[in-house]
Amino acid sequence: MSGVIEFRDVGKSFGKVEVLHDIDLAIEQKEVVVIVGPSGSGKSTLLRCINGLEIITSGELIVNGICLPRQRRQIREIRKEVGMVFQLFYLFPHMTALDNVAFGPRKVRGASRSEAKAIADDLLEKVGLSDRSSHYPAELSGGQQQRVAIARAMAVKPKIMLFDEPTSALDPELREEVLNVMTAVAREGITMVVVTHEMSFASKAGSRLLFMDDGRIAEDGDPEALLRSPSSDRLKDFLKHVGY
Amino acid sequence: MGFEFKYIVESIPALIEGAKLTWYITIIGITGGMVLGTVAGLLRLTGTRAVGGESYGFWRVLGVVGQKLAIMYIELIRGTPIIVQAMFIYFALPMLIEVSTGIKGVRFNALTAAIITIIINAGAYMAEIVRGAVESVNKGLIEAGMAMGISRLQLIANIIGPIAFKRAIPPLGNQFIISLKDTSLFIVIGVGELTRQGQEIMASNFRALEIWTAVAVCYLIMTSALALMLKFVEKRMQII
Numbered sequence: 001m002s003g004v005i006e007f008r009d010v011g012k013s014f015g016k017v018e019v020l021h022d023i024d025l026a027i028e029q030k031e032v033v034v035i036v037g038p039s040g041s042g043k044s045t046l047l048r049c050i051n052g053l054e055i056i057t058s059g060e061l062i063v064n065g066i067c068l069p070r071q072r073r074q075i076r077e078i079r080k081e082v083g084m085v086f087q088l089f090y091l092f093p094h095m096t097a098l099d100n101v102a103f104g105p106r107k108v109r110g111a112s113r114s115e116a117k118a119i120a121d122d123l124l125e126k127v128g129l130s131d132r133s134s135h136y137p138a139e140l141s142g143g144q145q146q147r148v149a150i151a152r153a154m155a156v157k158p159k160i161m162l163f164d165e166p167t168s169a170l171d172p173e174l175r176e177e178v179l180n181v182m183t184a185v186a187r188e189g190i191t192m193v194v195v196t197h198e199m200s201f202a203s204k205a206g207s208r209l210l211f212m213d214d215g216r217i218a219e220d221g222d223p224e225a226l227l228r229s230p231s232s233d234r235l236k237d238f239l240k241h242v243g244y
Numbered sequence: 245m246g247f248e249f250k251y252i253v254e255s256i257p258a259l260i261e262g263a264k265l266t267w268y269i270t271i272i273g274i275t276g277g278m279v280l281g282t283v284a285g286l287l288r289l290t291g292t293r294a295v296g297g298e299s300y301g302f303w304r305v306l307g308v309v310g311q312k313l314a315i316m317y318i319e320l321i322r323g324t325p326i327i328v329q330a331m332f333i334y335f336a337l338p339m340l341i342e343v344s345t346g347i348k349g350v351r352f353n354a355l356t357a358a359i360i361t362i363i364i365n366a367g368a369y370m371a372e373i374v375r376g377a378v379e380s381v382n383k384g385l386i387e388a389g390m391a392m393g394i395s396r397l398q399l400i401a402n403i404i405g406p407i408a409f410k411r412a413i414p415p416l417g418n419q420f421i422i423s424l425k426d427t428s429l430f431i432v433i434g435v436g437e438l439t440r441q442g443q444e445i446m447a448s449n450f451r452a453l454e455i456w457t458a459v460a461v462c463y464l465i466m467t468s469a470l471a472l473m474l475k476f477v478e479k480r481m482q483i484i
């Protein structure tokens with residue numbers, strides 16, 4: 001049947017400028033969709049439409065059964081089921097790593113203090129940061145912050161996880177630890193939509209690859225196949241550009 | 245007729261009474277001003293991403309109306325002298341109430357009028373401080389909060405509030421000190437605060453040098469106490 005995320009002829013404009021055109025896209029449960037494409041092609045905007053950080057300006061977008069923009073008053077219901085990881089982490093600077101992760105369970109799921117702490121302890125262990133739980137974000141490396149950010153999003157037990165270039169702000173030697181955590185998340189069977197330039201992640205963990213170009217989905221297919229034999233010149237150019 | 249300490253010693257009990265009243269007006273005034281300023285400052289930002297984006301239905305109407313009221317309030321207060329505001333609240337407001345509602349004899353005593361004046365006056369300046377501090381919070385952090393599906397109140401209370409508060413401490417401290425010193429203007433409506441006490445002692449013994457020195461020292465002690473309290477709060481929030 002229909003997907004857990006479904007774009008139906010979606011357009012998104014900022015003022016007079018349309019940055020997403022005619023997006024038709026259905027994402028099924030447990031898919032790991034990797035989105036690549038040149039800067040400014042609309043990848044972030046597409047992602048941000050899914051959890052309503054941007055509101056689409058034409059067409060329909062159905063996420064977990066809620067239809068945007070018609071049911072935009074229920075946007076919080078979508079956001080509770082959709083976790084997001086940002087390029088610049090955006091951990092809450094006034095909370096320790098533990099409190100960052102415990103925040104969602106407490107405020108969104110109404111867990112007790114001790115329940116939330118147990119969830120946070122467990123997730124921090126999963127991302128390999130048990131020994132950093134009482135550290136503040138400013139006391140963590142970029143890679144550690146991003147792993148905490150992933151734990152923070154996972155702590156709410158979302159059905160869908162969105163990643164917007166989660167490793168782009170990291171030094172190359174710190175990317176691996178974050179990609180490993182993401183691969184582990186993918187194995188748990190959570191639906192993922194990942195904007196990244198890490199082609200290794202696309203081929204290893206991705207179940208589907210989208211190539212965005214100028215506000216459209218220009219290619220959509222199996223990551224291995226698309227990367228091995230890119231069908232269009234634009235994709236070929238792009239892959240060469242990112243050094244794949 | 246040199247500087248004679250005995251006049252200062254003599255004046256101390258009356259000055260302490262005045263200083264107590266000054267402190268009382270200031271503390272209630274800035275506390276009320278913070279509440280009013282926070283509400284007005286947040287209302288000014290209605291609908292912007294700085295406070296979690298747009299709302300719908302009843303809350304949207306309330307927000308838009310509140311925003312207009314907040315802007316009018318802030319501009320009105322910032323555009324008029326505090327002494328005129330005090331006069332208005334003490335003398336003119338009872339007449340306005342009588343003319344517009346027919347209810348006679350509604351009158352604040354001078355102390356109440358003074359406290360209301362500080363609340364309203366400090367509130368307007370604090371609203372701008374709150375607005376600036378909230379606008380300075382990284383939009384990415386706010387979106388990270390929004391993306392979790394928390395409510396606007398949770399977002400403001402748990403994320404925007406603590407981060408903005410830390411930024412607002414220095415300008416708030418400035419406003420606290422301004423408000424404390426502004427209480428000296430209430431001499432015009434006859435509140436027995438510190439300046440008024442000084443004035444009365446002066447009128448009885450004509451020792452201007454000793455008395456105004458003592459009054460100035462009393463103000464300095466109180467402004468320093470406020471500054472120290474804020475330093476303490478700021479220290480405790482160092483980690484952010």
Ligand SMILES: Nc1ncnc2c1ncn2[C@@H]1O[C@H](COP(=O)(O)OP(=O)(O)O)[C@@H](O)[C@H]1O
Binds near residue numbers: 014
């Ligand atoms: N808030 C905004 N206001 C106006 N234009 C925007 C905004 N966000 C993104 N854009 C524009 O939309 C286009 C797509 O941006 P984005 O989705 O960030 O691309 P990508 O993530 O692929 O680099 C760009 O031209 C960008 O300038």
Ligand SMILES: [Mg+2]
Binds near residue numbers: 043044165
């Ligand atoms: Mg982007």
